[in-house]
Amino acid sequence: MTVRISDRGPVRLLEMHSPPVNALGAKLRAPLMDEIQAASRDDAVGAVLLLSGVKTWCAGADIKEFGLSELPAPDASLNAICDALDACRKPVIAVVDGAAYGGGMELALACDYRAVSGRGRFALPEVNIGLLPGAAGTQRTPRLIGVEHALQMCLDGKPVGASRAVEIGLADRLLEGEPTEAGCAYAQELLGAGAVARKISSGPGKLPRPGEAAEVFAGARQMIARKMRGRHSPELIVQCIEQAVACRDDFAAGLAEERRRFVSCLKDPQSKALSHVFFAERAAARGASRAAARAVKRGAVIGCGTMGGGIAMNFAIAGIPVTVLETGQEALERGLSVVRRNFERSEKSGRLPPGGAERCMGLIMPTTDYGALARADFAVEAVYENLDLKKKIFAALDETLAPGAIIASNTSYLDIDSMAEATNRPGQVLGMHFFSPANIMRLVEVIEGRRSTPETVACAFALASRMKKVPVWSANSNGFIGNRMLAGYMYEAFELLFEGTPPESVDAALRDFGLPMGPFQLADLVGLDLGWRARELAGKPADERKPGERLTDALCERGRFGQKNGHGIYNYSPGSRIPESDPEVAGLIEELARELGYRRGPPAKADEIVKRCMYPLVNTGSALLEEGVARAASDIDIVYVYGYGFPAWRGGPMHYAEQQGLDAVLADIREFHDRFGARWAPAQRLVEAVAAGRGFGSR
Numbered sequence: 114m115t116v117r118i119s120d121r122g123p124v125r126l127l128e129m130h131s132p133p134v135n136a137l138g139a140k141l142r143a144p145l146m147d148e149i150q151a152a153s154r155d156d157a158v159g160a161v162l163l164l165s166g167v168k169t170w171c172a173g174a175d176i177k178e179f180g181l182s183e184l185p186a187p188d189a190s191l192n193a194i195c196d197a198l199d200a201c202r203k204p205v206i207a208v209v210d211g212a213a214y215g216g217g218m219e220l221a222l223a224c225d226y227r228a229v230s231g232r233g234r235f236a237l238p239e240v241n242i243g244l245l246p247g248a249a250g251t252q253r254t255p256r257l258i259g260v261e262h263a264l265q266m267c268l269d270g271k272p273v274g275a276s277r278a279v280e281i282g283l284a285d286r287l288l289e290g291e292p293t294e295a296g297c298a299y300a301q302e303l304l305g306a307g308a309v310a311r312k313i314s315s316g317p318g319k320l321p322r323p324g325e326a327a328e329v330f331a332g333a334r335q336m337i338a339r340k341m342r343g344r345h346s347p348e349l350i351v352q353c354i355e356q357a358v359a360c361r362d363d364f365a366a367g368l369a370e371e372r373r374r375f376v377s378c379l380k381d382p383q384s385k386a387l388s389h390v391f392f393a394e395r396a397a398a399r400g401a402s403r404a405a406a407r408a409v410k411r412g413a414v415i416g417c418g419t420m421g422g423g424i425a426m427n428f429a430i431a432g433i434p435v436t437v438l439e440t441g442q443e444a445l446e447r448g449l450s451v452v453r454r455n456f457e458r459s460e461k462s463g464r465l466p467p468g469g470a471e472r473c474m475g476l477i478m479p480t481t482d483y484g485a486l487a488r489a490d491f492a493v494e495a496v497y498e499n500l501d502l503k504k505k506i507f508a509a510l511d512e513t514l515a516p517g518a519i520i521a522s523n524t525s526y527l528d529i530d531s532m533a534e535a536t537n538r539p540g541q542v543l544g545m546h547f548f549s550p551a552n553i554m555r556l557v558e559v560i561e562g563r564r565s566t567p568e569t570v571a572c573a574f575a576l577a578s579r580m581k582k583v584p585v586w587s588a589n590s591n592g593f594i595g596n597r598m599l600a601g602y603m604y605e606a607f608e609l610l611f612e613g614t615p616p617e618s619v620d621a622a623l624r625d626f627g628l629p630m631g632p633f634q635l636a637d638l639v640g641l642d643l644g645w646r647a648r649e650l651a652g653k654p655a656d657e658r659k660p661g662e663r664l665t666d667a668l669c670e671r672g673r674f675g676q677k678n679g680h681g682i683y684n685y686s687p688g689s690r691i692p693e694s695d696p697e698v699a700g701l702i703e704e705l706a707r708e709l710g711y712r713r714g715p716p717a718k719a720d721e722i723v724k725r726c727m728y729p730l731v732n733t734g735s736a737l738l739e740e741g742v743a744r745a746a747s748d749i750d751i752v753y754v755y756g757y758g759f760p761a762w763r764g765g766p767m768h769y770a771e772q773q774g775l776d777a778v779l780a781d782i783r784e785f786h787d788r789f790g791a792r793w794a795p796a797q798r799l800v801e802a803v804a805a806g807r808g809f810g811s812r
């Protein structure tokens with residue numbers, strides 16, 4: 114039974130019980146509707162409590178239903194349930210214990226009173242899946258808490274906790290003690306005071322007069338232009354709330370406007386792409402191993418540079434004590450002062466609660482002595498990319514740590530198996546590739562070595578989840594998933610330069626596609642000197658360097674390291690991140706292109722730039738599937754969305770390719786193969802998918 118019924122005197126308890134999250138699919142909606150109507154008709158019932166029997170109060174509409182070709186019939190829809198609550202003659206009290214998200218919050222808004230436990234929280238995260246609140250959320254929320262708060266909730270999709278909900282008038286009562294008992298007591302109290310049903314829909318509530326909120330709407334639109342570029346549903350959300358104001362005395366008219374826009378969002382490929390990302394993220398996180406994961410009690414991080422410091426922060430944020438080792442006191446202090454600054458910034462921006470920075474710093478123990486790591490059960494090595502150095506560190510850790518402790522490398526491309534062979538515990542060795550800045554970026558590639566045990570992999574996944582990261586499994590192969598794909602993307606971007614397309618045009622086309630920045634802005638941000646120094650150190654001969662490497666090396670030789678010193682592929686004014694063109698660089702590109710024998714032509718059009726840079730991702734992604742380096746196309750999408758800023762509303766490169774039609778993508782790749790040669794040879798997996806008339810398949 115998905116709705117359990119019981120009575121406490123005149124109070125009817127309706128407990129939703131549809132694990133795991135009470136999503137409002139057909140099997141929960143139908144009985145819920147029946148029971149609301151039955152309680153309304155029953156003279157013995159004085160008030161109704163709407164409760165949840167699972168950890169999540171209600172996660173809203175069942176997102177899986179949105180993929181169906183038919184929308185639910187109107188008489189069984191979530192809107193119909195909200196109408197039934199509106200029509201109920203008894204006061205209905207939502208007892209929100211856990212997350213009331215999306216349609217779940219809308220359900221609570223259709224009730225007459227909202228009581229919230231300490232665990233309770235409200236959110237309208239529809240925007241995250243390309244939708245807008247479609248069960249009167251855009252109409253009831255501004256009536257209840259005003260336009261400004263409503264816009265914020267609908268546009269940022271973030272949860273509002275229990276106390277804050279009471280503070281802004283979203284909830285009427287903060288419940289103490291066991292929620293069902295406290296909810297019953299609250300219902301009795303309301304009945305005793307003669308409280309009656311009260312409907313948000315029956316008056317303008319906190320809605321201003323038309324025209325009065327113009328500035329707030331303008332502010333919301335500015336924020337959308339700044340932070341949600343390319344997305345469709347945010348503007349529609351603003352329009353719905355504007356309609357709520359315009360129709361302040363006619364709830365039904367505002368609702369009809371919301372419905373129209375909701376249906377248009379549902380049909381928009383953006384919502385399909387964002388829902389794909391939602392499910393892909395969860396599939397990736399449980400994707401590796403079913404082995405039991407041991408909980409990590411104490412961490413160790415080797416190296417306190419940018420990556421090491423960020424990884425240590427992740428341990429501390431997850432509440433795990435961590436010892437950080439550096440070779441010298443000075444480097445240690447420098448690293449930790451950056452960590453402290455980052456924590457303080459997080460606290461200031463609200464990412465950490467008040468006092469969080471100090472608490473986190475208290476969990477980080479600095480050391481220059483391997484002996485201090487002895488109690489760690491999970492160590493992450495995060496020194497610079499040099500295999501010999503890493504092997505030495507692995508051997509030292511193997512000597513120091515207790516048997517069974519796990520050693521991970523944060524390498525972004527080196528061979529995990531070689532590191533494992535430097536220890537006597539190859540089963541407890543694997544890769545954990547974090548992305549910079551490691552305390553912010555959510556992706557972690559978990560690299561299973563040839564001898565890593567299932568328990569080791571499961572433990573890394575569990576640790577990443579505890580750090581609130583999105584772990585994705587990868588086999589041990591040069592560059593793993595993300596960097597192997599990035600290589601093809603960057604190669605092609607440089608080819609475009611040598612053929613005659615200026616860097617500004619390449620970057621602009623890819624920004625317009627939805628990436629936060631183009632490849633050359635990215636290269637300048639990362640620093641051109643990193644690759645150059647590594648190549649110099651390794652003594653890589655000039656004729657073995659890729660054309661793009663030749664260009665960045667030449668730039669570095671002229672002291673152009675990127676954003677860090679104001680000159681790279683672009684120039685940057687002091688304190689600015691805005692790229693400015695430099696004729697010296699254009700000249701250098703031309704000169705090198707001639708030297709390397711490129712045939713220069715007119716600049717490529719945006720459409721070709723996008724295909725030339727995106728399709729290597731698709732082709733390499735297909736090869737990674739074929740080779741078993743990645744286990745699912747959706748994992749590849751998650752790597753690119755969470756690690757490389759691929760626009761989530763396009764679903765990741767593999768989903769994007771499927772949306773374009775794999776046959777069309779393959780035809781373009783074949784054409785590029787004819788024009789540019791071997792590097793464009795179509796991956797077998799892609800050819801097979803097209804021949805079979807199917808997509809890449811899911812997990």
Ligand code: 3HC
Nearest residue numbers: 136172173174175176177212214215216238246247248395
């Ligand atoms: N529909 C279908 N399945 C859902 C779901 C939903 N709304 N919400 C969660 N699930 C599934 C997940 O896919 C996962 O399935 P799996 O076990 O097969 O991977 C399972 O429920 C558990 O989910 P989580 O792992 O995310 O569980 P947590 O406890 O960590 O988080 C949660 C719970 C905070 C509710 C989180 O799941 C969440 O944010 N869900 C999405 C909420 C949302 O976006 N709601 C809006 C839906 S659209 C809507 O309501 C339209 C309306 O306005 C008309």
